[in-house]
Each structure stands twice: as structure tokens, then as C-alpha cells.
Amino acid sequence: MRLTAKQVTWLKVSLHLAGLLPFLWLVWAINHGGLGADPVKDIQHFTGRTALKFLLATLLITPLARYAKQPLLIRTRRLLGLWCFAWATLHLTSYALLELGVNNLALLG
Numbered sequence: 001m002r003l004t005a006k007q008v009t010w011l012k013v014s015l016h017l018a019g020l021l022p023f024l025w026l027v028w029a030i031n032h033g034g035l036g037a038d039p040v041k042d043i044q045h046f047t048g049r050t051a052l053k054f055l056l057a058t059l060l061i062t063p064l065a066r067y068a069k070q071p072l073l074i075r076t077r078r079l080l081g082l083w084c085f086a087w088a089t090l091h092l093t094s095y096a097l098l099e100l101g102v103n104n105l106a107l108l109g
Contacts, residue, residue, distance in 0.1 A: 003072045012079055019083035022050050023090075040098045047091035054084035 003011075026046060029035050035042040058080040065073040096102055 003070050005072065008072050008075055011073075011076055015076060015079050015083070019054070019086070022046075022087075040094075043094050043098065044091065047087055047094055051084055051087035051091050054080055054087055058084050 026043070030039070030043070058077060061073060061077040061080065065071060
């Protein structure tokens, strides 16, 4: 059974939710003290791991589409790549703001 364009649209909506749900959990954990003894470390590790998960999902799209013979699945690759970039940017921003305190000299060297 091949994917239809309508099914790909629903898959993209689901992937948007999958990219947004970890962020909502992170906001909830920050507000309710669910991060542990070192919240800065937990935020950085969570955002980094989430970025890696999206990177792996992005890289697996092409082999999965070829193996399953679903060429329309390739249309979701850019979406996953953008979520990976968003989470990696959030990871770098959390490091710069929370760990370094936006010290430009520390960022450069």
C-alpha cells in the first residue's frame, strides 16, 4: 500500500506535534521543578538528546523510504531536518545563556 498525499499531510501534522511535545514537556518541567538537582545540565542534555533523535530520524527517512518503497515519505525529511535544527539551536542557546552567561570572550575561546 502506497502513501497518498493526504496521508503524508497527516504524517506531517503528526511530526509537528512530535517536535512540539518535548518543548511543552520541558517548559512544564522547568515551571514545576521536574528537572532535578542541576536544572541547567538537565536542560542542556534534554535539548541535545532531542536534537540527536531528530537528526537520526532525518537520516533514516531515505533508507526507510527506499526499503518500504514509499517515495512520498521523502517529503517529510525537510520537516524533520528543520525540527532537528530548531532543537540544536535551542541546545546551543541554552549553553550560551545558562552556562556561559553570554560571555562573548568565553564563546570565542
